[in-house]
Amino acid sequence: MNNVKVSTKNVNVHYGTKQALHRVTLDINEKEVTALIGPSGCGKSTFLRCINRMNDLIDICKVDGSITVDNEEIISDEVDVVSLRSKIGMVFQKPNPFPKSIFDNVAYGPTIHGIVETKTDLEEIVHSSLKRAGLLKEVKDRLHEPGTSLSGGQQQRLCIARAIAVNPDIILMDEPCSALDPIATATIEELIDELKNKYTIVIVTHSMQQAARVSQRTGFFHLGELVETGETQKIFTNPENEKTQGYITGRFG
Amino acid sequence: MSNQFSHEKIIQLRKKRSAADRRFKTYGLIATVIGMAILFFLLFTIFSKGYSSFQKTVIELDVTFDQETLKITPNATYEEQVEAKFFKVKKNAIANALPDLSKKDIKLMKKMFSINVDKEIKEYFLQNPNILNTTQKLLVTAHSDVDQMLKGNAKRDIEEKKRKLNDRQLEFFDEFVFTGRLKSKFNNFFFTNADSRHPELAGIAGSFVGSLFTLITVFLLAFPIGIGASIYLEEFAPKNKFTELIEVNIANLAAVPSIVFGLLGLGILLNVFGFPRSTPLVGGTVLALMTLPTIIIACRASLKAVPPSIKEGALAMGASKMQAVFHHQVPLALPGTLTGTIIGLAQALGETAPLIMIGMIAFIPNIPTGFTEPSAALPVQIYLWVESAERGFQEKTAAAIMMILIFLFLMNAIAVFLRSRFERKW
Helix, strand or coil, rough: CCEEEEEEEEEEEEEECCCEEEEEEEEEEEEEEEEEEEECCHHHHHHHHHHHHHHHHHHCCCEEEEEECCCECCCCCCCHHHHHHHHHEEEECCCCCCCCEEHHHHHHHHHHHHHCCHHHHHHHHHHHHHCCCHHHHHHCCCCCCCHHHHHHHHHHHHHHHHHHCCCCCEEEEEECCCCCCCCHHHHHHHHHHHHHCEEEEEEECCCCCHHHCCEEEEEEEECCCEEEEEEEEHHHHCCHHHHHHHHHHHCCC | CCCCCCCCHHHHHHHHHHHHHHHHHCCCCHHHHHHHHHHHHHHHHHHHHHHHHEEEEEEEEEEEECCCHHHCCCCCCHHHCCCCHHHHHHHHHHHCCCCCCCHHHHHHCCCCEECHHHHHHHHHHHHHHHHCCCCEEEEECCHHHHHHHHCCCCCCCCCCCCCCCCHHHHHHHHHHHHCCCCEEECCHHHHCCCCCCCCCCCCCCCHHHHHHHHHHHHHHHHHHHHHHHHHHHHHHCCHHHHHHHHHHHHHHHHCHHHHHHHHHHHHHHHCCCCCCCCCHHHHHHCCCCCCCHHHHHHHHHHHHHHCHHHHHHHCCCCCCHHHHHHHHHHHHHHHHHHHHHHHHHHHHHHHHHHHHHCCCCCCCCCCCCCCCCCCCCCHHHHHHHCCCCHHHHHHHHHHHHHHHHHHHHHHHHHHHHHHHHHHHCC
């Protein structure tokens, strides 16, 4: 059994007067892939964005409860979100490479954190990150072309390379394959499988097949509540809750 | 009721709909044609009235540079040459412009030449000092009245009293034309001189340079302040009643009549802070205040138009707020901001009222060399000339409008260039 990396207790999220998450309590294990599934609007993305405090960007969003990362509380005004986010990478639903070159996209994180000293170090980080994201072969001859010139799947892998360039502990993925075709999806899924040896991954997905393929543990959200959580195999073969059963067999959602 | 409908009915109605489409297309076309026609009419009028001021009339004059009249010796130094009596040389030349002129005639003849002729003779001599004691054929500037008569702007078949040139002068004029001594030349004065009381000498260089200095002041003040305020309001300021109030008032400020800014400049900048009157510095400061809202509105709109996913991506990478803004938002918002800024500057370039308030309407006969020197500006120059009684200033007015339009055109070209240069796709 792996160590617990992220632990949430009674997390409530309100958008204005509307409550989006109700008392979510979930442990996320180190170096595993945790999938969050559930119908649209059930709060799984909101939950994901609590972990790296991206909900701070939304003025009306209020988060309470407790979330610890490496046993340190992060729901507090004293937490430095910039350093928190430097150890939690994020990949978004729609690939969002910066309008810069491929090289600059990957180099962005290391540069802003000021962790590289020489140009050769930076080049090495960029190369190794692109390699781990499985993109190096395809782009090594055109590192100085804009990142936006890549195909959708390549752009998403570029975003993954960008996230791992700062060597985070955790990677959050918010429906990373929803804008991609099946082949690009398969590539990303293989990549996720490989990345879990080094990183803790939390992935929000609409596709139950994807959750079943890539994750070790799964959490099922419904109407802002975490209905059931457990080993992926168990959730998909023998769920305890009736709603989970209904969702995975396609009766609703 | 069942949901029964016939496709024939739809086809019938479709005819009506496509007729409406066609009608709308026609209206649009008519509107465009009317707009273009008005624009061309405007440009045509300005051009046809103004093009003649790029030509000036010169009179061929036999000038005798004899050393007795000039009171210098052949081996005089440059300083002595500068002090030579060129006005006497001019007097003699004009007296002999036509044969057998009476004293009264000479007086009348003198009025057909520009006041600048002394200077022209002097300059010619200083460039060619070896012409001492020879007679040269010089092309000297004619008086504006002669110029206008030759260009056909002044009527000659009216009462003598109503004419600038009297009957005797017209005889001289015809004699000059007949002997081919009246010629048209490119009017360099229009581009190199500042304003003047004499239409044939008045130019736009002074007001052009004044406008340039003013616009530089506007840009240096309004651009950084505008961008700073927009970034703060858009990205950093807390969203509360107070910032909302500021936002509403910026929009209001954009609609304040420009003369109010002029009064502000007069009351505060000149009277309280003691800025130098009639200078590009004051004019630029006042116009910068007027331009600020335009720049802020444009800059905020382009900051808003940057896709939030870019900013989110940067923040999720652990960029600080400032890094996210300056690395990603600002570069992407720059083309729109620059366009807004140049629109603001173009507005400032054409603004007259506030400049009148702070005294830039003064008659300034020389070209300013700095921000704190009294100067004119292009729109005020147009205003001054259009008010002048002399016919010669009429064509100058149109020509100055042409210059201001060219200035605007250049600024817009720069805006287009910058926009395409900085524009990036995402």
